[in-house]
Amino acid sequence: xxxxxxxxxxxxxxxxxxxxxxxxxxxxxxxxxxxxxxxxxxxxxxxxxxxxxxxxxxxxxxxxxxxxxxxxxxxxxxxxxxxxxxxxxxxxxxxxxxxxxxxxxxxxxxxxxxxxxxxxxxxxxxxxxxxxxxxxxxxxxxxxxxxxxxxxxxxxxxxxxxxxxxxxxxxxxxxxxxxxxxxxxxxxxxxxxxxxxxxxxxxxxxxxxxxxxxxxxxxxxxxxxxxxxxxxxxxxxxxxxxxxxxxxxxxxxxxxxxxxxxxxxxxxxxxxxxxxxxxxxxxxxxxxxxxxxxxxxxxxxxxxxxxxxxxxxxxxxxxxxxxxxxxxxxxxxxxxxxxxxxxxxxxxxxxxxxxxxxxxxxxxxxxxxxxxxxxxxxxxxxxxxxxxxxxxxx
Amino acid sequence: xxxxxxxxxxxxxxxxxxxxxxxxxxxxxxxxxxxxxxxxxxxxxxxxxxxxxxxxxxxxxxxxxxxxxxxxxxxxxxxxxxxxxxxxxxxxxxxxxxxxxxxxxxxxxxxxxxxxxxxxxxxxxxxxxxxxxxxxxxxxxxxxxxxxxxxxxxxxxxxxxxxxxxxxxxxxxxxxxxxxxxxxxxxxxxxxxxxxxxxxxxxxxxxxxxxxxxxxxxxxxxxxxxxxxxxxxxxxxxxxxxxxxxxxxxxxxxxxxxxxxxxxxxxxxxxxxxxxxxxxxxxxxxxxxxxxxxxxxxxxxxxxxxxxxxxxxxxxxxxxxxxxxxxxxxxxxxxxxxxxxxxxxxxxxxxxxxxxxxxxxxxxxxxxxxxxx
Numbered sequence: 212x213x214x215x216x217x218x219x220x221x222x223x224x225x226x227x228x229x230x231x232x233x234x235x236x237x238x239x240x241x242x243x244x245x246x247x248x249x250x251x252x253x254x255x256x257x258x259x260x261x262x263x264x265x266x267x268x269x270x271x272x273x274x275x276x277x278x279x280x281x282x283x284x285x286x287x288x289x290x291x292x293x294x295x296x297x298x299x300x301x302x303x304x305x306x307x308x309x310x311x312x313x314x315x316x317x318x319x320x321x322x323x324x325x326x327x328x329x330x331x332x333x334x335x336x337x338x339x340x341x342x343x344x345x346x347x348x349x350x351x352x353x354x355x356x357x358x359x360x361x362x363x364x365x366x367x368x369x370x371x372x373x374x375x376x377x378x379x380x381x382x383x384x385x386x387x388x389x390x391x392x393x394x395x396x397x398x399x400x401x402x403x404x405x406x407x408x409x410x411x412x413x414x415x416x417x418x419x420x421x422x423x424x425x426x427x428x429x430x431x432x433x434x435x436x437x438x439x440x441x442x443x444x445x446x447x448x449x450x451x452x453x454x455x456x457x458x459x460x461x462x463x464x465x466x467x468x469x470x471x472x473x474x475x476x477x478x479x480x481x482x483x484x485x486x487x488x489x490x491x492x493x494x495x496x497x498x499x500x501x502x503x504x505x506x507x508x509x510x511x512x513x514x515x516x517x518x519x520x521x522x523x524x525x526x527x528x529x530x531x532x533x534x535x536x537x538x539x540x541x542x543x544x545x546x547x548x549x550x551x552x553x554x555x556x557x558x559x560x561x562x563x564x565x566x567x568x569x570x571x572x573x574x575x576x577x578x579x580x581x582x583x584x585x586x587x588x589x590x591x592x593x594x595x596x597x598x599x600x601x602x603x604x605x
Numbered sequence: 606x607x608x609x610x611x612x613x614x615x616x617x618x619x620x621x622x623x624x625x626x627x628x629x630x631x632x633x634x635x636x637x638x639x640x641x642x643x644x645x646x647x648x649x650x651x652x653x654x655x656x657x658x659x660x661x662x663x664x665x666x667x668x669x670x671x672x673x674x675x676x677x678x679x680x681x682x683x684x685x686x687x688x689x690x691x692x693x694x695x696x697x698x699x700x701x702x703x704x705x706x707x708x709x710x711x712x713x714x715x716x717x718x719x720x721x722x723x724x725x726x727x728x729x730x731x732x733x734x735x736x737x738x739x740x741x742x743x744x745x746x747x748x749x750x751x752x753x754x755x756x757x758x759x760x761x762x763x764x765x766x767x768x769x770x771x772x773x774x775x776x777x778x779x780x781x782x783x784x785x786x787x788x789x790x791x792x793x794x795x796x797x798x799x800x801x802x803x804x805x806x807x808x809x810x811x812x813x814x815x816x817x818x819x820x821x822x823x824x825x826x827x828x829x830x831x832x833x834x835x836x837x838x839x840x841x842x843x844x845x846x847x848x849x850x851x852x853x854x855x856x857x858x859x860x861x862x863x864x865x866x867x868x869x870x871x872x873x874x875x876x877x878x879x880x881x882x883x884x885x886x887x888x889x890x891x892x893x894x895x896x897x898x899x900x901x902x903x904x905x906x907x908x909x910x911x912x913x914x915x916x917x918x919x920x921x922x923x924x925x926x927x928x929x930x931x932x933x934x935x936x937x938x939x940x941x942x943x944x945x946x947x948x949x950x951x952x953x954x955x956x957x958x959x960x961x962x963x964x965x966x967x968x969x970x971x972x973x974x975x976x977x978x
Contacts, residue, residue, distance in 0.1 A: 506690025509655055509763070510704050510753075511680030524694050599694030601737030 228338025229275035239328030242309040264305035271298040291343030296358040300365030311374035322379035379570040398555020402541040409484020417492025434486040449475040476548035484537040491533015495526035535590035612661035621647040623817035632791035636804040639814035683754035683762040687769035691738040698734040704757040722752035744775035850929035862956035893951040
């Protein structure tokens with residue numbers, strides 16, 4: 212007899228994602244027509260009413276259920292990711308079609324916005340894509356990256372040609388397109404500067420922590436405590452001392468230091484970047500097998516040579532992991548620094564909350580999510596590139 | 606020559622090494638042995654200054670190691686450790702190149718040396734140079750570890766249980782190979798182990814340690830036959846007589862083996878068969894062992910071809926560098942009182958009989974008995 216057939220194992224994540232997508236496509240509203248930008252509830256509009264793309268979305272969701280039940284894991288993962296990508300793009304285009312149709316019938320003040328079904332179906336597709344990622348932890352995430360790019364392109368195309376621009380959030384964007392890109396640049400600059408500061412301070416601190424036990428306890432302890440301070444509270448705490456500093460030293464004030472503005476925002480961001488970076492660096496270096504360090508020293512490597520030729524190459528992927536966590540964290544926290552007058556996309560969210568305009572909040576929140584996901588995947592890819600051959604997955 | 610003078614290493618709560626003095630002559634292998642915690646590894650690590658002695662001195666070639674920059678010192682002392690410590694992100698070639706790179710060798714010379722060393726440890730260079738450590742078996746990794754320690758041709762090798770992490774069979778194979786390499790290279794070796802058989806097989810002198818003190822420092826024969834105290838006696842084990850067999854090579858007690866070629870009558874065997882001899886080796890035109898024939902069958906009138914038992918040389922013979930222990934083990938495995946000894950090409954060198962083993966065992970008994978009288 213041939214080798215025993217591998218036992219069939221159900222993938223609960225894939226199945227849950229697929230069923231969620233199917234149910235929400237069929238039963239929940241894909242889009243809703245609201246009487247104005249401030250109205251919260253609206254008239255529902257289902258996927259099947261959205262023309263060929265809506266039908267395609269339902270069909271793909273149905274296919275997803277079948278895919279989730281495929282027995283061969285490798286095949287199931289591949290099909291799951293392909294189906295999830297196609298489903299996401301179909302949803303975007305179906306939604307765009309719904310928007311075009313609804314907007315044509317309604318007065319200009321009315322807004323079309325995504326319904327619960329759209330978001331839940333997208334979440335289902337995301338779960339399906341997640342279940343379909345490669346099983347090996349250190350494997351290179353090229354397939355996920357490529358399909359993610361395809362999905363983004365599908366959304367962008369829907370925005371350009373498929374009526375997505377007519378959606379409420381698109382109309383919020385249309386009136387603020389200049390500000391939007393300024394805020395995008397500011398968001399990236401703030402998060403980037405915070406991350407750079409965190410890396411410049413955190414990596415040497417992490418390295419030093421592996422060399423001196425007492426410093427290790429101090430560095431990990433203090434950054435750990437700082438991490439638990441809520442970001443809004445930290446910004447609030449910084450106002451008084453920085454304002455006092457600026458008052459005492461006019462040169463500092465001239466340089467932009469003050470209770471509000473970029474100074475407290477940057478200090479907060481660097482602070483939050485520290486823990487993941489310090490801990491990542493420390494853990495990375497600490498996890499280098501002592502036998503390797505011993506062998507290197509025993510063969511006559513100087514400390515610098517040992518660090519550069521053995522410790523650093525082996526630790527680098529984990530160091531980058533720490534930087535990745537910090538980057539995702541900072542992209543989120545930068546939003547909060549709108550509280551002290553900076554904050555990039557956070558400014559849109561604060562405005563949206565102030566005006567009670569849900570679409571404006573989304574206009575601020577969605578790019579933050581996209582940025583975080585892009586940073587996450589990008590740095591994962593960098594980490595796997597930095598993994599030496601002979602160490603990572605075969 | 607390595608000379609340890611009153612070497613001591615104290616920690617807050619214990620003395621790891623206590624006034625240890627010994628001399629390792631050039632080209633000799635000194636094995637430090639003892640139960641765990643006896644200070645053997647600490648002693649080794651003081652030689653290349655991975656640990657600094659609390660007091661006492663290490664002289665290498667007459668120079669106090671404390672006066673040499675530790676990094677420079679270590680580059681001149683080969684170092685191999687139990688967990689091998691091969692760098693996982695570097696290929697076999699680059700691992701071997703570690704010390705040569707530190708010494709600034711050019712790439713061509715490094716490549717040449719890496720190939721030479723892999724051949725020395727019996728790994729096919731073309732197949733292994735580009736491999737990563739995780740693609741190696743335990744035994745292969747240990748071989749590469751030895752090759753790496755030898756890379757810059759240091760006169761001294763420091764080895765801390767370098768064959769510790771492999772199965773007993775592989776381990777014995779590695780010991781035999783290392784003994785062969787050492788016969789070629791004549792390094793001055795300080796070797797740490799807790800395995801008595803390993804010590805007896807490899808050592809020119811064994812240093813038995815306990816609780817940081819040197820109990821006995823002598824040749825394996827003397828440590829086996831004249832243990833300094835009860836601890837050494839017990840530590841070397843109850844089968845001390847058998848362990849002596851590891852010290853004798855089959856070539857040292859080789860006897861001529863009667864042989865014939867297909868087509869020849871048994872009476873033509875060279876050297877001639879004497880009374881009581883049951884079988885004769887059959888060799889081919891190049892003198893390679895092909896099998897044997899039972900003398901009684903020949904007497905019954907069958908031809909050599911008909912009566913020959915063809916054999917697998919790997920099972921039915923031992924190589925010339927085997928020890929009497931391996932010869933005995935092969936004899937017991939085959940159920941014979943003789944075992945053929947062949948060279949690398951399979952040519953019959955001679956044979957070793959049970960009598961020779963008996964004599965070696967008896968000589969140890971005689972020495973002990975003589976001492977008792």
